[in-house]
Amino acid sequence: MKYWLMKSEPDVYSIEHLAAEIKGTAYWDGIRNYQARNFIRDDMKVGDLAFFYHSNCAEPGIVGVMEIASAAYPDYTAFDPKEKYFDSKSEKTNPRWFMVDVKLRRKFRISLSLKDIRLEKKLSKMKLVQPGNRLSISPVTKIEWDHIMAMVDGD
DNA sequence: GCCAACGTTGGC
DNA sequence: GCCAACGTTGGC
DSSP states (O other), X not given: OOXXXXXXXXXXXXXXXXXXXXXXXEEOOOOOOXXXXXXXXXXXXXXXXXXXXXOSSSSOEEEEEEEEOSOOEEOGGGGOTTSTTOOTTOBTTBOOOEEOEEEEEEEEXXXXXXXXXXXXXXXXXXXXXXXXXXXXXXXXXXXXXXXXXXXXXTO
């Protein structure tokens, strides 16, 4: 099983949106970066766990935990010209972009801010805090994962 | 809203 | 294949 961190702008789609999904799951669309695409398509498996990260907002940070609920399948929003993330180069017969379904496992009572992550020496190797990192999907090591969970739960 | 750091595009 | 121009990301 693998661990991940997935970014979303809360103005667009927040953990509260996910919590309000009737079905309990949602499709994680709009990934338009090859490296992130490859993680989704090639490495993500059903049952993997992922941190829900709020980006580009007042208090960026990790706000909860999701479970990957499906294998990767073509991101059909790329096929629809009316969609924000339409991409004419992604064809139905040869899709360029993929997505997975996610399910909310847990919303943290107190989220872990980027500031606090930066202050934590043991998390200094995280992809998230590497200079210039903009990847919206990144792998998290088990050690990092466990450490964050311990921080969130106050040991 | 600013802007630095990236990734992508397209002319050559 | 180079690289300038452009668009996007995301912290601040």
